Amino acid sequence: MNEPVAWRATAAAASTGSPLPDVPPPPSASPPGSPAKAANLANPGSPAKAANPGSPAKVDEATGGSRRRTSVDPVKALMHRHRELCERAVDALEIAAGLEAHGVTDRTAARFRHRDVFSLAEEMYARVPRDSDIEPESRHAVSGTPRGRRPVWAALALLPGTLGALTLVGLDFTGGRLRLAVGAGGVLAVSAALRAALRRGPLRATAHTGPAIRAWTCWLLAYALLGDGLLSAAVSGGPDEAWAPATAPLLALAFAVAPGAWCAQLFGAVARRRLASSRGLDEFVASVRPLLLAVFALFLCALWTLIGVAAAVLGQDAAYTGAGTLGALLLLARLLTAHGRTHAPAVVLGAATAAEALAVCTVFAGRLPGCGFLAVPVETAVDAWGPGTVPGLACGAAALTLLVHAARTLTRASAHAPTDTTP
Secondary structure (H helix, E strand, O other), X not given: OOXXXXXXXXXXXXXXXXXXXXXXXXXXXXXXXXXXXXXXXXXXXXXXXXXXXXXXXXXXXXOHHHHHHHOOOHHHHHHHHOHHHHHHOOOHHHHHHHHHHOOOOHXXXXXXXXXXXXXXXXXXXXXXXXXOOOOHHHHHHHHOOOOOOOHHHXXXXXXXXXXXXXXXXXXXXXXXXXXXXXHHHXXXXXXXXXXXXXXXXOOOOOOOOHHHHXXXXXXXXXXXXXXXXXXXXXXXOOOOOOOOOOHHHHHXXXXXXXXXXXXXXXXXXXXXXXXXXXXXXXXXXXXXXXXXXXXHHHHHHHHHHHHHHHHHHHOOOOOHXXXXXXXXXXXXXXXXXXXXXXXXXXXXXXXXXXXXXXXXXXXXXXXXXXXXXXXHHHHHHHHHHOOOHHHHHHHHHHHHHHHHHHHHHOOOHHHHOOOOOOO
């Protein structure tokens, strides 16, 4: 990571003992009331050292001693540059995360005569007085550290799956316009429950997500419901009639919100504990990266179990490839969003959406005269492995991309910096 120019200037002062560029001029220009200037006024023709030739200590006091008094403390300059962060920090870990977010590395800390960023942050935390008006309870809230049990978000995480199951039961016992009303009401209820579950707890977004992520997510969920049937009918020469929606994948994804939230809570809690016990950025990265992969694998096991159960209960095919990769993609995107990383999820979700839309469009475009070659790749894949190949490849590649990105960003100390919101 490139170091800012300000860091290099301050670090150079630490290693050489020279003042920063913004240090006041040398003490040769003494203030009007200083003893040195009074002596010069009394004896204008004699230099300062001639007044007391046998006293080198006074010469040093007039030159070198003043230089020592005005030499810059680089750590103090660093504290001044990040005064607000240091004053409101709950502990040294918050300062370390903030410094890393501003481009400070262990190499930079070594130039400040510290072995790593954590040691530098500890000195800054010890030397800067913090705001005494912040009570312990409010400080704890500012740190964003979970305190006690949170049954509210845990219960909210179960709502989407519960309401989705009730909606499917209502659809089985109704017909006609009433069935349509039950379906529309169920979609609205599940959407509201999902929104409530994502606004609290470990999956809440710490930054504005924007409409793009929501739009791409809605498309991917709609494709999971209707896309495989449409693609199968298109490859067969249709669609000639309405096809049955695949409700099992959506039901499994709705129930997967709960294990996703619990896995995110596990990852955040363990990462914060390891941040407290780590003594360097490299050590923290080495301990958190396997944790991220283990939590992700745990979620995949829970998701695949839910997909199999939902397919068995509803009597549908288990879309392990399509629904499984989609669930993995959505979890990684939300996990990154919950830690303030929103750009990569928006781009990757948009790419997966474009890939699915392009696959369907090429099948229909292949019916145009002279354009049959456009549909050959998709038709070949569907005939060989089924319609779930398209969402599996699109969402699988997108999920792998986000996993690599998460392994680089969510393993940094700055990704676990305390926030101003509470769970």
